Amino acid sequence: MIDKEQLKEFVLRLGDDSLVLGHRLSQWSSNGPFLEEDLALTNVALDYVGRARMFYGYTAEIAADGSTEDSYAYNRDCRDFTNLLIHELPRGDFAFTMARQYLVDEFSLAYMKRLKLSRDKTLAAIAEKAYKEDLYHLRRSTSWILRLGDGTTQSHDRLQNAIDDLWGYTTELFEMDELDQEMSKADVGVDVASLQPEWIRQVTATLSDATLTVPANDWVVTGGRKGIHTEALGHMLSDMQFLQRAYPGQQW
């Protein structure tokens, strides 16, 4: 049996994942390599920020302590954020952004497919929408992996570098801590460990098609769910939260 506190923490994690990645993507706004791609990056960012709003809104509803979606986004410090680390890494070059997006899209699609079956009706409804959006996200990120990987020497090398730099962060996607296990057992959350073999098979197939090499598992970084982050998150929050920190409660 899961209690309110556990459900709240679980939903908050999903909100943090969505907001942090959404914000990183939004940093491409008006800086995309060309107009259509600028729009695509911003639209995917919007989908993620929208998910964050739904997850945070639900967290606030469960907490019923006066917190709001904004207070979760703007009034918490690094150690309170429990997103998976891969989401917070700086956007890097376009190859890095698309490599991360592809690795995350393959994971997210499989995750949302399971979360749709959650016994928690609100989570299932959010996942229902997110799953359909992820289909579009994955279609686009896969085509970029193929185009850049099997493109010029420069695009190939940049993408391979990005995959190498990201690989050690992918292990964390499939880690199950006590809360994940409880949520999965209650048929509310997702058994992420069980998603790993299929993820590896799919990613290996795409990378091979793109003439890229799947890196060795010789380094692993984890800690996001415990609030232990890379140095990148603090810098991101100082920018993202500036206005609410300087002028608390400020509104449009």
Added chain:
Amino acid sequence: MVTNRSAYNPGISLLPAENHARNGRRKNSDCGSLWDLLDAVKDPEIPALSLWDLGVLQDITQIDGAIVVTITPTYSGCPAMQVMAEDIAATLRQAGYDNFRISTRLAPAWTTDWLSELGRQQLRLYGIAPPRNESPIHCPRCDATEIRLISQFSSTPCKALYQCRDCAEPFDYFKPI
């Protein structure tokens, strides 16, 4: 000879169960005039389309004297949702209603299947190709099916950008979700 064409046409659109229920709520509602009033509220991004035809307006009820308008968001990150809620509020206030609240319902999740037939026609007239699940996409201007994808994402998250190979015009396509 084929006597029942629809039985052989896999592209025929059936009314989704949720839309059937929605139609029923409107038909049997005690707030009939309010539904008509809110037909004036359009999607701010696609002003040809009312919230009813878009499938966003779910229910209007009265609870303890207060009007409760229930809406279901479209795309997760659709920035138009906020404006839609504000427009509903403004329309109600203008008509003299002050005691109301707007509630958001996430489940069941909105899908493009809820777009009404009228809504689809209005989209086409507005220059946006309506969503299709199986049948080919038609150019909203010249109806040709020879088209090419320019971008998976367009001016809003719900649309993709295409170009017609026949009349050469670019056009938005409302993506099915």
